[in-house]
Amino acid sequence: MGTKGGISLASFCVFNPTYGPREGEEHKKIVFFYPKETDIDTQIKHIGLCEAIVRFTETFSNKPCQSLHTTKRRQLFLEAEKDFWMIMTVTIPFTEKTKDGQSVLEYHEEEVQDRVYEAILQQAYRMFQLFNGTFASILERTGNNVKVLQQRLEHFYVRFLQTLRLPQGDILDIFSGIHFMPLDKNTYLHVQCFINLLEASFSSIKYTAFLYNDQLVWSGLDQEDMRIIYKYLITSLFPSYQEQELQSTNSVSPSRNSAAPGDVHYGKFITGPPDIRNEKNLGKVPRVYINTECCNEECFLLVYRAHNASVCMFLPAACKINFELCHKLDSFLGPRLSQLASDIGEQFSKKAASGADTAYRFIYFNHMNLAQKTTVHSDMRKTGSNNIPPETLKLLTDISSDMSKSPEDGEIIVKTSTDNWVVGKKSDHREFFVVINQKNANLIEINEEVKRLCASNFTSIFFLD
Structure with missing residues (x-):
């Protein structure tokens, strides 16, 4: 060879x-x-x-x-x-x-x-x-x-x-889904209140989306608009911004609000002014065309970040983006978003510490709300580092294709030549795939393992048996 x-x-x-x-x-x-x-x-x-x-x-x-x-x-x-x-x-x-x-x-x-x-x-x-x-x-x-x-x-x-x-x-390109971040009720309410206050304080902001660690928390956009915006954010805008931050010597320097000298925060524009203290450089503010309320609505996309939390603000193209607006947004967003990001970070670190069962690798997708979750990929940007063999990953696409040909819900179970069990379930517009490495298991045991996995990871989702 x-x-x-x-x-x-x-x-x-x-x-x-x-x-x-x-x-x-x-x-x-x-x-x-x-x-x-x-x-x-x-x-x-x-x-x-x-x-x-x-x-x-x-x-x-x-x-x-x-x-x-x-x-x-x-x-x-x-x-x-x-x-x-x-x-x-x-x-x-x-x-x-x-x-x-x-x-x-x-x-x-x-x-x-x-x-x-x-x-x-x-x-x-x-x-x-x-x-x-x-x-x-x-x-x-x-x-x-x-x-x-x-x-x-x-x-x-x-x-x-x-x-x-x-x-x-791979199969994630077919789904092109969105990774949502589950939060407890109180924290989600804080995010909702933060978005409401932001939109009430700045009438020029027509739509808003809130993300934490590449996961969507809240969006005011149409699903299809959010799907492509999400793709752009996690595969292009966020990675390029983080690369610039790593190369920058000021990446961890806090921003000081001139209106309130004692107010220090870590907020910064990703699109817009790269340095809020330099009024000669407004930076780049991309124009996007969305279809949430009407077709091809032209908007400016301002993205602001503090710690791992990002706020995407969509302003009609008729609005004038200037330093006065950016200063006011920085004063408003910086302290509030920094605190909110810290609160969400505490929850995130607790869930990360609990960890997932390494015996299982799964992909979940909901066609109704575009929710997607994967433990097969090492990160959400699909850099090519996967936790299962490429042949097994291709098998997931084949199983999904077979299930899409039938309007009925169902289940397909396959054992690969590498002794991996692959289970594909289609239930109520949801697709769920599990890869289990148990060489000596039988069909009944694998079925029980999948049920346990669903019970522990998808307690609020009903899968038809």
């Missing part, structure tokens, strides 16, 4: 077949193409083949084409908006073997699971929509100027595609 090639991005494109209807105008169909250095003839051929596949499959099914399998490539198709197609092509992993004295490449297409990479493609579109609005809205705002849309796509995707971790794709 020789070297092995992994999953990587071969190409990514956006095209609209209505833009180049005549012969010789095929290049007009291309709205975006990556890699950028690909010559125009190759781009035209690639888009032409993709369009032909889409049209051909339409004759056999009412559902649009989703994927195309070849020996060396896997193509994922998404009609993101009417007439706008996004195509992502990934390479198939291979191993190099020697057979009869010659080098032979053996491709492993089972390692690329369609549902996972279809979900990643969908997320790529939703992330663009978050920061730019829909393709249609961009065209509407610019008088149907396709050049502007092309520029927006290039500006966004040239950087975004570099951040994709395709080899780490």
Whole structure:
């Protein structure tokens, strides 16, 4: 067995077949193409083949084409908006073997699971929509100027595609859920009162979300908006901020409120002024497009953090973000959020100290409220460090796919070649997967273990037997 090639991005494109209807105008169909250095003839051929596949499959099914399998490539198709197609092509992993004295490449297409990479493609579109609005809205705002849309796509995707971790794709990309933080009633009430007071004190804040340690505590956004915002926060904004803090010599310096010289706190803007004492630098305040009350509502996103607690504030684009507002927010948020973060931290440390049963690894997802919980992954950012073998993790996706084909609730139990028992349960729009390493156990014993696990970790959730 020789070297092995992994999953990587071969190409990514956006095209609209209505833009180049005549012969010789095929290049007009291309709205975006990556890699950028690909010559125009190759781009035209690639888009032409993709369009032909889409049209051909339409004759056999009412559902649009989703994927195309070849020996060396896997193509994922998404009609993101009417007439706008996004195509992502990934390479198939291979191993190099020697057979009869010659080098032979053996491709492993089972390692690329369609549902996972279809979900990643969908997320790529939703992330663009978050920061730019829909393709249609961009065209509407610019008088149907396709050049502007092309520029927006290039500006966004040239950087975004570099951040994709395709080899780490797994079942969590399909769920794209939210890790909620359970709190006792009194502490949750304190958070709710804090949010109410914040919104009452600053009328320009339209929506708010509160997170602690990458876990969502409270949100005033629509579920789908919060889902993509959450993805952005924990995979991009928070990691880059923490990296900057580690490199900064002032990362642990408290902030002193000029309005009250004795008031010291550890609050700081993540988006907005990097230093509240330097009024010459307002920093970066991203614009986002959300659909909570109306489609493509443009808002500023201000994020403020103290210790491990973060407050995300959404202000309508008509509002003016200036230092006066940021100073007032810092004075209000800093002391209160620092104290609230300390209170939540006490609860968090107690739960962390109690620990989880290391004999079990599980993933839970609720399709109704997008709640997600995992002990399979070492952290919520999916950096590739997992607590079970990759083959077992892929098996969870296969089991989920099988269960999704039936409207009925049910259970699937599998024993792997590595002596792991894998149990998948589907009950009342919830999916639950357990990996148990008990070599000599039988089905009855495994079933009892799963019941005990549910009783200890999901006491408030009813699973049908």
